[in-house]
Amino acid sequence: MPPKTIIEPFRIKVVEPIRMTTRDERLALLKDAGYNTFHLRSRDVILDLLTDSGTSAMSAEQWAGIMRGDEAYAGSPSYYRFEDAVKEVFGFEQVIPTHQGRAAERILFETMCSEGDIVPSNTHFDTTRANVEAVGARAVDLLVPEGRRHQEVHPFKGNLDTGRLRELIREEGAERIPLVMLTLTNNSGGGQPVSMANIRQVSEICREHGIPLYMDACRFAENAYMIRLREEGYAERPVAEIAREIFSHAQGCTMSAKKDGLANIGGFVATNDPELARRQRNVLILTEGFPTYGGLAGRDLEAIAIGLREVLEEDYLEYRLASVRYLGEAIAEAGVPIVQPPGGHAVYIDAAAFLPHVPPLELPGQTVVAELYLEGGIRCVEVGTVMFGRRDPETGEEHPAPMELVRLALPRRVYTQSHVDFMVEAIVAFGERKDSVGGYRFTYQEPVLRHFTARFEPLYEVAG
Numbered sequence: 001m002p003p004k005t006i007i008e009p010f011r012i013k014v015v016e017p018i019r020m021t022t023r024d025e026r027l028a029l030l031k032d033a034g035y036n037t038f039h040l041r042s043r044d045v046i047l048d049l050l051t052d053s054g055t056s057a058m059s060a061e062q063w064a065g066i067m068r069g070d071e072a073y074a075g076s077p078s079y080y081r082f083e084d085a086v087k088e089v090f091g092f093e094q095v096i097p098t099h100q101g102r103a104a105e106r107i108l109f110e111t112m113c114s115e116g117d118i119v120p121s122n123t124h125f126d127t128t129r130a131n132v133e134a135v136g137a138r139a140v141d142l143l144v145p146e147g148r149r150h151q152e153v154h155p156f157k158g159n160l161d162t163g164r165l166r167e168l169i170r171e172e173g174a175e176r177i178p179l180v181m182l183t184l185t186n187n188s189g190g191g192q193p194v195s196m197a198n199i200r201q202v203s204e205i206c207r208e209h210g211i212p213l214y215m216d217a218c219r220f221a222e223n224a225y226m227i228r229l230r231e232e233g234y235a236e237r238p239v240a241e242i243a244r245e246i247f248s249h250a251q252g253c254t255m256s257a258k259k260d261g262l263a264n265i266g267g268f269v270a271t272n273d274p275e276l277a278r279r280q281r282n283v284l285i286l287t288e289g290f291p292t293y294g295g296l297a298g299r300d301l302e303a304i305a306i307g308l309r310e311v312l313e314e315d316y317l318e319y320r321l322a323s324v325r326y327l328g329e330a331i332a333e334a335g336v337p338i339v340q341p342p343g344g345h346a347v348y349i350d351a352a353a354f355l356p357h358v359p360p361l362e363l364p365g366q367t368v369v370a371e372l373y374l375e376g377g378i379r380c381v382e383v384g385t386v387m388f389g390r391r392d393p394e395t396g397e398e399h400p401a402p403m404e405l406v407r408l409a410l411p412r413r414v415y416t417q418s419h420v421d422f423m424v425e426a427i428v429a430f431g432e433r434k435d436s437v438g439g440y441r442f443t444y445q446e447p448v449l450r451h452f453t454a455r456f457e458p459l460y461e462v463a464g
């Protein structure tokens, strides 16, 4: 029998030391940070699971590309290598580089939407929603119901509810819907994939009504690989081909290359519509830069061009999905409730089910975030009432979010299996004493995107 362990399919050539800290040190640092891990310095974090965005380890090839980067203002060969890679992987004709995903979103909605329009999606990511709303349009989430049932296992919990899409089009009229979006994978819903069948159906509905379909392609390779693993008829198909098929159903996409571009910065908007691209380039010039660099250095374009191809390598994707699954299954087996099945880029702990004695307005997700930092120097992020709850500006009354999750996002190619074992041990150790913890309350908050800057205090004695 050949060995069955799925190994990290790379050797480590450059290392970055991790500074170990003690629990007492972490308690003092956490207090200073107002119990908000966004205020911590990364040198004080042992394992950083705050995000998978911009945190990938680049390959030797990408670093070689960095040296090759040509910094010409106009017409750099680095741009043409980037454009070729995007055309090859995604199949769109018009490629516009941006400094990151949200800049691509701003350009897309500014050139496609007007006030009063509606943009449906499976689930809009926060920056996508904010950019839709910034042009006076309305962002509508039409996720399938199983996408909200955390404990239930379903292969494609990121699917868009096509019945509700038809209904929305009938009620509002196709002329008020300038585009439909699909987020691959659905980050806000647990990193869950969208099936090819669903992509096909959504695209048929769009075509019937003359509405263009755009993809938020941030984690397209992880989504394509999950189609291969879970959808009938795809088991033998190369992932690159599955990705091309996904995008063949769309008129364009936005992309944050900080995720499945395996780069530390960058993004793009792509389309098959040359007239739209002409208008988008004009917006680009105004705020991002000339169309052959779009706010990026030539070296960044090189790193993305190489990353977009590397991310489709099947050994990489097998390892990537296996490491997320390994973390999710290990903590679930130990009794920690997670969004099932584990997603493509992250494991989400269901904090409401994990700490049922802490009510939503006492911020159970924030308790998990603070305690995992104390337990093992692990930094993760609350996706619950801190992030999506609302404080009434008039009465000061707090309203909870519909879910209380904690995201453990795995940076790409950064941590090894023993790092993951350490995470599991810390989470399980916290689970053993979870009945002794309580909640948190805000001591400071801003009116918008409060999770980044908030400060808290514990409503229980935090053990030193």
Ligand code: F0G
Binding pocket: 050, 051, 052, 053, 100, 101, 102, 103, 125, 127, 128, 183, 185, 187, 216, 218, 256, 257, 258, 266, 267
């Ligand atoms: N769309 C999705 C689905 C995302 O997850 C993100 C970023 C963006 C768009 C925006 O891209 O950051 O390059 O401007 N998600 C990061 C995260 C921030 O931590 O999940 P960006």
